[in-house]
Amino acid sequence: MATSGEPVLEVSGLVKHYPLTRGVLFKKQIGAVRAVDGVDFTLGRGETLGIVGESGCGKSTVAKLLCNLERPTAGSIRFKGEDISRLSGRALKAVRRNIQMVFQDPYTSLNPRMTVGDIVGEPYEIHPEAAPKGDRRRRVRELLDVVGLDPDFVNRYPHQFSGGQRQRIGIA
Ligand SMILES: Nc1ncnc2c1ncn2[C@@H]1O[C@H](COP(=O)(O)OP(=O)(O)OP(=O)(O)O)[C@@H](O)[C@H]1O
Ligand SMILES: [Mg+2]
Structure with a gap:
């Protein structure tokens, strides 16, 4: 290799x-x-x-x-x-902050009661230095865009996505 x-x-x-x-x-x-x-x-x-x-x-x-x-x-x-x-x-x-699991089954690893915006934004609560509070919403939308999802999906729940889209939420 x-x-x-x-x-x-x-x-x-x-x-x-x-x-x-x-x-x-x-x-x-x-x-x-x-x-x-x-x-x-x-x-x-x-x-x-x-x-x-x-x-x-x-x-x-x-x-x-x-x-x-x-x-x-x-x-x-x-x-x-x-x-x-x-x-x-x-x-x-x-x-x-540099090491991340991407789970094989994103349906069981994404909280069904949380919106995608809250799921993708949660790590900023743990690592607040990664983005100032007022900037997080914008950063979350940017991350959705990077993985090929419509940033307007922030208010949707995990069950409203396809399997492949859910994988991308995990990556975001
Ligand atoms: N917390 C633990 N305490 C004791 N033994 C454990 C623990 N976790 C794993 N093991 C044992 O360690 C060995 C390796 O387990 P591991 O989960 O890494 O296997 P794996 O290669 O991922 O298997 P699979 O393909 O079935 O997922 C197994 O014999 C398992 O029973
Ligand atoms: Mg295993």
Whole structure:
């Protein structure tokens, strides 16, 4: 696989073991599920990587580790040169602006009670520095336009879109 320029993501020796415990009050570790056991890969800008394997081989666990939803038992995850696998607090929040899950089934990942404008605008509540309050409505409309949706759709609900349009809401 040809890497174009600087690697965006460098994963090295990634390991995730989940402890297996016995007992209720006095939990004793009796082993570990070796969910991920030594994964290495490099991804350049504009590249796409598919992970294929039998059920339970650790694909989703790798994705969770990359998004920092799980902590690795060992190994490193470098995003543009910085190891992000053990960040916390403010530093973790800052890298989260650059990493995003796009769910396979957008119908279950979009809140049916929220308008598309509120869904796309919600991350600005968590990362207010990304856009000043008075500018958010305009930014949301701009994002809808970028993903090929009519900006006038801001007041529609997820069920009023096609499957492909819902995918694009997730990307926005
Ligand atoms: N929180 C957890 N605690 C303990 N074991 C876990 C946990 N999450 C996942 N596992 C185990 O880790 C292994 C890898 O799970 P993972 O979800 O990464 O598999 P997968 O490759 O995504 O499988 P599928 O194709 O079925 O989605 C499985 O054996 C699973 O049972
Ligand atoms: Mg999975």
